Amino acid sequence: MTTRREAVRRALTESSGFRSAQDLYADLRADGSKIGLTTVYRALQAMSDSGEVDVLRTDEGEAVYRACDTEDHHHHLVCRVCSTAVEIEGPAVERWAAEIGAQHGFTEVTHTVEVFGTCARCSA
Structure with missing residues (x-):
């Protein structure tokens, strides 16, 4: 294997x-x-x-x-046409997830966020 x-x-x-x-x-x-x-x-x-x-x-x-490329927490920007993906950070998303969890009494909050669009090469 x-x-x-x-x-x-x-x-x-x-x-x-x-x-x-x-x-x-x-x-x-x-x-x-x-x-x-x-x-x-x-x-x-x-x-x-x-x-x-x-x-x-x-x-x-x-x-x-x-x-x-990294083992650190990250998100992806993914092309809908060719599936090319770029690793991105989302500090605003991280803060929002922690804040919304805390507002509702949640701990150990995790999340998954992926952003989709069309890359420059496929848009051309």
């Missing part, structure tokens, strides 16, 4: 945007890998559980994955 997991990690690292398990599987098979789709899903789940990759859901509900 380790070699196959490394292959999935490498495929994610070479991509600039979020990718589905099916996309990664197709790329790996096209490159000659004998990896199975179930193995790709398992590797992605393990990497997601360990915090090695970020996961988000598309408008259609599909899980897509990306190897991130």
Whole structure:
């Protein structure tokens, strides 16, 4: 599993945007890998559980994955057309989440925020 997991990690690292398990599987098979789709899903789940990759859901509900540059909490600006993603910080969002949680007596507040748009290259 380790070699196959490394292959999935490498495929994610070479991509600039979020990718589905099916996309990664197709790329790996096209490159000659004998990896199975179930193995790709398992590797992605393990990497997601360990915090090695970020996961988000598309408008259609599909899980897509990306190897991130930082382990620190961050958000993404994602192109709707090509799926290119940019890691962004959101200090205003962080403050708002903490404040709204405190106003309602919540502790250990977490949140997920992703911003979608069309990148400059796709807009041209």
